[in-house]
Amino acid sequence: MTKPPADMCSLSLEELSRHLVSVGEPAFRAKQVFNWLYVKKATSFDAMSSLPKSLRDKLSAGLPFPALSEHSRHRSDDGTVKFLFELHDGQRIETVFIPTSKRGTLCVSSQAGCKFGCRFCASGIGGFKRNLSTGEIIGQVLHAMRTAAPKPITHIVFMGTGEPFDNYDQVFKAVRLLNHPDGLNIAARRITISTCGIIPGIERMAQEGLQVELCVSLHAPDDAVRARLMPVNAKYPLKELLAVCRRYAETTNRQVTFEYILIKDLTCTKTAAAALARLMKGWLSKVNLIRYNPVSEFTCQAPSMDEARVFQAALESAGVVCTLRSARGDDVSAACGQLRNKRS
Numbered sequence: 001m002t003k004p005p006a007d008m009c010s011l012s013l014e015e016l017s018r019h020l021v022s023v024g025e026p027a028f029r030a031k032q033v034f035n036w037l038y039v040k041k042a043t044s045f046d047a048m049s050s051l052p053k054s055l056r057d058k059l060s061a062g063l064p065f066p067a068l069s070e071h072s073r074h075r076s077d078d079g080t081v082k083f084l085f086e087l088h089d090g091q092r093i094e095t096v097f098i099p100t101s102k103r104g105t106l107c108v109s110s111q112a113g114c115k116f117g118c119r120f121c122a123s124g125i126g127g128f129k130r131n132l133s134t135g136e137i138i139g140q141v142l143h144a145m146r147t148a149a150p151k152p153i154t155h156i157v158f159m160g161t162g163e164p165f166d167n168y169d170q171v172f173k174a175v176r177l178l179n180h181p182d183g184l185n186i187a188a189r190r191i192t193i194s195t196c197g198i199i200p201g202i203e204r205m206a207q208e209g210l211q212v213e214l215c216v217s218l219h220a221p222d223d224a225v226r227a228r229l230m231p232v233n234a235k236y237p238l239k240e241l242l243a244v245c246r247r248y249a250e251t252t253n254r255q256v257t258f259e260y261i262l263i264k265d266l267t268c269t270k271t272a273a274a275a276l277a278r279l280m281k282g283w284l285s286k287v288n289l290i291r292y293n294p295v296s297e298f299t300c301q302a303p304s305m306d307e308a309r310v311f312q313a314a315l316e317s318a319g320v321v322c323t324l325r326s327a328r329g330d331d332v333s334a335a336c337g338q339l340r341n342k343r344s
């Protein structure tokens with residue numbers, strides 16, 4: 001497994017200051033470099049024209065830019081844009097920009113491949129390759145901001161390939177850079193971390209003191225069905241997972257969002273709706289319903305829109321806050337669960 005090199009966008013402001021001092025430059029230059037990187041979105045040290053040439057030379061000698069290059073880009077009929085990036089070691093990752101009338105959401109990957117093998121998700125099919133560096137995560141955002149956005153990127157969701165809590169340190173360093181006033185300055189509440197249910201990660205995130213949103217992939221209201229869909233349920237079963245989510249909501253006073261895939265005759269039934277409502281009622285939670293998006297390796301089927309609406313109505317009549325998410329980018333395999341890092 002290749003360890004990604006330390007790169008420019010993996011450094012916090014403090015680390016960059018220390019690096020500059022170590023090469024004989026004043027620490028105040030760090031903010032100027034940050035401004036070039038995150039406000040002006042320079043693509044090379046040479047482009048940082050207000051910095052002395054000697055400083056630019058020292059930077060390029062010691063710190064590579066994130067090795068992430070766009071391999072291809074697909075635009076869906078609904079305006080969704082899917083990027084395929086190639087990393088310095090040939091690994092590939094995908095990033096999806098989803099514009100709506102009110103916001104521009106960028107869905108970023110946190111790992112190349114995924115080890116959790118959920119049985120509705122294309123990202124786990126090829127197995128796990130490696131963690132992304134902070135710079136490779138930030139690089140996805142910078143690239144999309146520079147090149148893709150027909151409208152500004154207002155929200156970042158860690159819902160691309162990989163499990164963010166399985167790469168916790170790099171992901172949270174990236175979150176702090178996204179949120180930093182001298183970095184990309186994106187409000188923490190506009191950043192969402194989505195987990196397949198890694199309990200220690202949820203407990204750790206509760207201590208971060210950040211207003212980042214927590215989203216948990218639930219996908220079934222009981223252990224039997226959840227274990228069929230998500231092998232991670234064997235390690236972190238439903239009862240313990242929900243207990244830690246409730247504690248998270250109580251300690252942080254923040255709502256927990258649950259993603260729930262509607263699969264015909266499996267998770268989209270009257271019984272499942274009643275069971276899910278019992279789990280969600282009476283605490284700070286919300287459910288996002290997503291109709292299953294087809295992946296050729298799996299035999300699951302999506303329910304009809306009418307069946308999905310009946311499920312949603314059952315939850316709502318039981319007092320559960322929920323939304324039925326419309327599929328975005330499914331014509332270019334960019335919808336939820338369809339990312340697999342293919343070249344075309």
Ligand code: SF4
Pocket residue numbers: 114115116117118121122123124160161162163196217
């Ligand atoms: S849903 Fe998330 S955790 Fe599960 S296989 Fe896909 S990327 Fe991995």
